[in-house]
Amino acid sequence: MKNISILGSTGSIGISTLEIIRSHPDRFRVIAMTAGKNLELLAQQVKQFAPRIAVVASPEDVPRMKELCCGLDVTVLGGVEGLIAAATADETEMVVAAIVGAAGLIPTAAAIRARKDIALANKETLVTAGHLFMELVAEFGVRLFPVDSEHSAIFQSIEGHRSEDIQKIILTASGGPFLNTPASQLPTVTVRDALNHPNWSMGKKITIDSATMMNKGLEVIEARWLFNTTVDKIQVNIHPQSIIHSMVEYVDGCVIAQLGTPDMKAPIAYALAYPERIATGVKPLDLTTFSGLTFSNPDNDKFPCLGLAYRAITAGESMPAVMNAANEIAVEKFLGGHIAFTQIAMTIERTMTAHTAHNLCSIEEVLQADIWGRDLAREICKEIGH
Ligand code: NAD
Ligand code: MG
Numbered sequence: 001m002k003n004i005s006i007l008g009s010t011g012s013i014g015i016s017t018l019e020i021i022r023s024h025p026d027r028f029r030v031i032a033m034t035a036g037k038n039l040e041l042l043a044q045q046v047k048q049f050a051p052r053i054a055v056v057a058s059p060e061d062v063p064r065m066k067e068l069c070c071g072l073d074v075t076v077l078g079g080v081e082g083l084i085a086a087a088t089a090d091e092t093e094m095v096v097a098a099i100v101g102a103a104g105l106i107p108t109a110a111a112i113r114a115r116k117d118i119a120l121a122n123k124e125t126l127v128t129a130g131h132l133f134m135e136l137v138a139e140f141g142v143r144l145f146p147v148d149s150e151h152s153a154i155f156q157s158i159e160g161h162r163s164e165d166i167q168k169i170i171l172t173a174s175g176g177p178f179l180n181t182p183a184s185q186l187p188t189v190t191v192r193d194a195l196n197h198p199n200w201s202m203g204k205k206i207t208i209d210s211a212t213m214m215n216k217g218l219e220v221i222e223a224r225w226l227f228n229t230t231v232d233k234i235q236v237n238i239h240p241q242s243i244i245h246s247m248v249e250y251v252d253g254c255v256i257a258q259l260g261t262p263d264m265k266a267p268i269a270y271a272l273a274y275p276e277r278i279a280t281g282v283k284p285l286d287l288t289t290f291s292g293l294t295f296s297n298p299d300n301d302k303f304p305c306l307g308l309a310y311r312a313i314t315a316g317e318s319m320p321a322v323m324n325a326a327n328e329i330a331v332e333k334f335l336g337g338h339i340a341f342t343q344i345a346m347t348i349e350r351t352m353t354a355h356t357a358h359n360l361c362s363i364e365e366v367l368q369a370d371i372w373g374r375d376l377a378r379e380i381c382k383e384i385g386h
Contacts, residue, residue, distance in 0.1 A: 002029070003028075004030055004031060004093070005087055005096070006098060008099040009098070010041045011099075018030075018045060019265060021049070027273065030050075033053075035057065039065050053085060055082035084107055095119070100203055101122075101205065105129060109132075124218070124324055127321075128369075129366040146222075149264060166249070171220065171236050172239040172245060173216040173239065174198060195208070197211070199262045214306070217309020236306065237296070240294060241293050245262075325372070327344070329378055348377070351380060
């Protein structure tokens, strides 16, 4: 039996994680679960999975959550303290880090310090503070399992191989809903258009990141840290069918790929049960139903965010944290109807150009860079938005 805490249990990854746990009650037990604003869903999950701890992000929501959990044997906590308590609960062996955005940093760092293994969905953790997190992972001797489908694919494709034999990591990208939209139409696409991802059902923030291609940029940075490589060895291929989840090319010219129906339950289950493989209910892949699997290079002029991510990781230090912060604000403003789709990249670019990268020695310093980036991005959105 593996004891698990889920940070962000009410989100897309959290819900898929609970589906896997529900179908393997003999293997997994939920010790703690946390949510942002969706108290009703969290209360339902508490009834079903009977965790010892339930946490709401805002301390003001604790009384209401206690009401919703009336009669249940659960400790309700709130705020960052609560998230840390969920991440570090004594019995917990693995923490699923599935909070979206930089809000995931502090609880994930606390989990590592408490020597919990991590199933990492929250890519922003490695984007903003990759060097610090990888140092923590080494210092506390925990295992970090990727949940992001591309990184799970790479993880599966490098097993049993020597890292020095890797020539290249090839991340695949669906290209998102605007792959075939003329660049001239991008300034007027709607929020609804952008949320209409062709292959994956995900939270709103990552769905917009997929439409701008920033998601792939964040994933390049995530891969750089997870697999201890350099960005010149990471290449992005557009693969609209999302069947090959990523590939690794070796020095002998051989390429190893991982394929499957696009469903996050597969990489989540691999992280939860590693090294075992368990049933997921994911539809088996029937390659005969595809008329072709296609690949092309990304269009960096039409989707500038990917280039911005390469620029940020090449500058290093505080630049990726500032880029991530500007992206989080720009996506929020686009979702709120305050800026146009193409102004997301513009906001990030202007924020990065105004920033001089500096060394970050602690999570606190990362969060300071994050606040700096958010404040400037908010001002830029106010200036350029409507
Ligand atoms: P989501 O928006 O569906 O869920 C986010 C979760 O975090 C929710 O439980 C929400 O209540 C909680 N949350 C949000 N803000 C919070 C805050 N300030 N404090 C505490 N909790 C907060 O997002 P998602 O799609 O499940 O994505 C979660 C993470 O996983 C993201 O970093 C995303 O990039 C990554 N990821 C998601 C997918 C996917 O298929 N959804 C795939 C790969 C990686
Ligand atoms: Mg991904």
